[in-house]
Amino acid sequence: MLERRLPAQRVGIHPAERAVLEAGAPSARLDTAGLLHYCSRTIMKMKIQKPLLPILALGLGLALFTGCATSGVKNPDATGVTEMRGDEKGFVGGTGVESQDLIRVSDKIARGILSAPQIASAATPPVVVLDPVLNETRFPINKNIFLDRIQAQLISKAAGKVTFLARERMDTLQRERDAKRAGNVTSTSDANVQEFKGADYFLTGKLSGLSTSSKNGVSDYILYTFQLIDVRTSAIVWGGDDEIKKQAQSDAVYR
Amino acid sequence: MKFALTFLAALLLGVTGCATKKPLPALTGDLITDGKNAIAYGPAKDRVLWEYRVGLAALRRGNFEEAKRQFDDAITRIGGIYTTDAGAKKARSFFNTEAKKTFIGEPYERAMAYYYRGLLYWRDGERDNARACFRSAQFQDADTEKNEYAADYVLLDYLDGLASVKLGSGDGADEFSRAVKNARGGSQPPAYFKKANVLVFIEFGNGPRKHATGRHAEQLRFGEQASRIRSVNLKLGSQQFPLVAYDDLQWQATTRGGRVMDHILANKAVFKDVTGGTAVAAAVTGVALAHHGSGEAALVAGGVALVAGLLSATTTPEADIRTWDNLPRFLTFAALELPPGEHSLAIDFRDASGLTLSTRTITFTVPPVSGQDTVLFLSEHKT
Numbered sequence: 316m317l318e319r320r321l322p323a324q325r326v327g328i329h330p331a332e333r334a335v336l337e338a339g340a341p342s343a344r345l346d347t348a349g350l351l352h353y354c355s356r357t358i359m360k361m362k363i364q365k366p367l368l369p370i371l372a373l374g375l376g377l378a379l380f381t382g383c384a385t386s387g388v389k390n391p392d393a394t395g396v397t398e399m400r401g402d403e404k405g406f407v408g409g410t411g412v413e414s415q416d417l418i419r420v421s422d423k424i425a426r427g428i429l430s431a432p433q434i435a436s437a438a439t440p441p442v443v444v445l446d447p448v449l450n451e452t453r454f455p456i457n458k459n460i461f462l463d464r465i466q467a468q469l470i471s472k473a474a475g476k477v478t479f480l481a482r483e484r485m486d487t488l489q490r491e492r493d494a495k496r497a498g499n500v501t502s503t504s505d506a507n508v509q510e511f512k513g514a515d516y517f518l519t520g521k522l523s524g525l526s527t528s529s530k531n532g533v534s535d536y537i538l539y540t541f542q543l544i545d546v547r548t549s550a551i552v553w554g555g556d557d558e559i560k561k562q563a564q565s566d567a568v569y570r
Numbered sequence: 571m572k573f574a575l576t577f578l579a580a581l582l583l584g585v586t587g588c589a590t591k592k593p594l595p596a597l598t599g600d601l602i603t604d605g606k607n608a609i610a611y612g613p614a615k616d617r618v619l620w621e622y623r624v625g626l627a628a629l630r631r632g633n634f635e636e637a638k639r640q641f642d643d644a645i646t647r648i649g650g651i652y653t654t655d656a657g658a659k660k661a662r663s664f665f666n667t668e669a670k671k672t673f674i675g676e677p678y679e680r681a682m683a684y685y686y687r688g689l690l691y692w693r694d695g696e697r698d699n700a701r702a703c704f705r706s707a708q709f710q711d712a713d714t715e716k717n718e719y720a721a722d723y724v725l726l727d728y729l730d731g732l733a734s735v736k737l738g739s740g741d742g743a744d745e746f747s748r749a750v751k752n753a754r755g756g757s758q759p760p761a762y763f764k765k766a767n768v769l770v771f772i773e774f775g776n777g778p779r780k781h782a783t784g785r786h787a788e789q790l791r792f793g794e795q796a797s798r799i800r801s802v803n804l805k806l807g808s809q810q811f812p813l814v815a816y817d818d819l820q821w822q823a824t825t826r827g828g829r830v831m832d833h834i835l836a837n838k839a840v841f842k843d844v845t846g847g848t849a850v851a852a853a854v855t856g857v858a859l860a861h862h863g864s865g866e867a868a869l870v871a872g873g874v875a876l877v878a879g880l881l882s883a884t885t886t887p888e889a890d891i892r893t894w895d896n897l898p899r900f901l902t903f904a905a906l907e908l909p910p911g912e913h914s915l916a917i918d919f920r921d922a923s924g925l926t927l928s929t930r931t932i933t934f935t936v937p938p939v940s941g942q943d944t945v946l947f948l949s950e951h952k953t
Contacts, residue, residue, distance in 0.1 A: 406653065407650055407653055408650065408652065408653060409649035409650050409651075409652055410649075410652065411649055449698055449737070449739060450698040450699055450701075450702055451698065451701075451739065452702055452705075453702050453705035453706045453709055454649075454702055454706065455645070455687065455688075455691060455696075455699040455700075455702040455703050455706075456699065456702070458696075458698070458699070524705075526705075526709060527712075528709055528712035528713045529712075529713055530713060533652075533709075563652035564652070565651045565652055566651070566654075566655060566658035566659070566662075566671075567658075567662060567830045567831060567834060568658045568661045568662055568668065568671045568831050568834070569651050569658065569671075569674065569831075570713070570829060570830040570831065
């Protein structure tokens with residue numbers, strides 16, 4: 316049909332277009348410019364009104380886009396970042412320990428520690444050292460994160476009622492002290508005096524879990540317990556806890 | 571000319587839009603490289619499958635950081651299956667295959683991801699997180715159709731108890747008794763040895779391979795792969811420790827009973843058969859009506875045949891057979907007490923008759939620091 320409408324002997328025909336007409340169909344030999352020229356001339360020959368041409372071009376572009384949508388990439392664009400508060404329940408979640416649990420529990424424990432008589436009524440701020448929590452749940456977690464947040468809450472909100480020791484930095488601190496003692500760096504006080512403090516209390520905790528799974532779904536109960544332990548007597552001078560239970564059922568395709 | 575430019579602009583716009591589909595780089599033959607490319611450029615629904623494969627290959631090569639990265643991400647995704655997933659919804663529909671769902675694997679595959687992450691935690695001295703992983707691994711197997719096969723991995727309970735013993739947070743008696751109860755074929759685990767400071771995790775054989783059976787490939791099955799290795803023998807100087815497998819993944823894969831998804835796939839298969847039968851019947855009726863001059867009725871019958879035929883042809887009851895294909899079949903374990911210093915351990919992999927088919931040797935150092943376990947991982951496989 317094309318051949319009939321566009322005779323090869325026409326004057327001014329593009330060489331690529333001629334090649335197409337001679338071959339009967341566009342081929343791999345055709346370059347892009349030739350193909351465009353061929354297509355545009357073909358459309359012009361179809362006597363399409365000029366004002367319609369941009370619409371036709373736009374339609375072609377949209378058709379190409381539509382073609383892309385079916386080529387296997389469901390959501391090629393990123394979903395974007397959803398900024399949330401740490402205590403918000405997000406749209407991605409499981410039955411394990413999540414940020415909203417961490418914030419709820421650590422806030423409660425920090426308030427509890429501040430109200431303990433040993434802290435609230437102490438003549439001088441007690442010195443506290445963090446001892447890693449023990450994880451007895453079925454969820455592997457970053458064990459320091461609870462104590463880190465409790466410590467941060469107490470430092471920022473307790474107005475100096477508690478002093479924490481940076482025991483996890485002891486290697487660095489000892490190196491600095493040794494450099495001072497050796498005279499390698501300056502010192503504003505007598506470097507030979509032992510000033511590293513000892514702890515009055517240990518703050519530690521435990522995460523215990525109770526999990527069940529059945530055809531009706533999964534249930535995970537986690538008990539968070541924290542204790543303030545007197546280093547001198549080993550007495551537990553304060554204890555606090557919180558508990559969270561979550562239940563869920565996965566999609567049938569995973570059961 | 572003006573039109574040609576407009577046309578070119580539209581074409582370029584369209585082509586630019588198409589560039590969002592990145593091509594998968596050429597295969598290199600290296601599982602870790604190809605797997606990481608598949609994670610980066612392949613379909614998101616297969617991401618966890620590749621993380622499993624790459625994580626295990628990295629672990630076998632001693633690239634523990636890479637293994638941790640892969641298993642951590644996979645485990646996070648296993649834990650997040652309770653949120654709505656468009657792929658899962660699609661997989662339930664008549665017109666999409668089960669393989670449309672985001673892969674997290676069958677319970678034995680999920681359990682193994684936790685198991686490997688657990689031994690990596692133990693290697694890092696985090697015994698409680700290791701125990702958490704062993705508990706989660708056992709948990710994956712807790713909802714079987716038949717209760718007698720629920721949560722019946724021997725090694726997972728045994729390691730759970732051993733971690734508690736070593737942490738001083740229990741005597742592990744409950745876990746040990748469960749492990750003993752579930753032991754099969756003379757593979758009773760030994761009593762806990764608290765002084766053990768070298769833990770040897772060993773695996774051998776080839777894991778289950780999924781395939782589909784049934785008229786429409788709607789029934790998931792777990793094929794047994796040839797595995798000549800049936801036991802191992804540890805040699806430490808003049809001492810020998812023969813070990814049998816505590817757990818068999820073929821057993822674990824095949825004793826869970828039916829899945830809820832199996833019922834969905836069976837329904838899809840019935841729908842496909844019924845619509846297919848309807849299409850044939852309507853077509854035959856249409857032809858007969860046409861012969862008898864009932865043109866309008868023949869047309870209606872033809873329409874019914876067409877619609878039913880289309881429904882039948884587009885119904886996809888095929889089961890998802892994506893498999894974590896570098897898993898082993900058998901798992902075993904040994905706990906030893908060794909003095910600080912360098913040691914060499916040889917492992918004979920033996921067939922059913924006790925004949926050694928291959929031997930691997932590992933040299934390691936037990937650190938002088940007490941309270942830290944040396945964790946060794948030995949596999950018959952290299953990737």
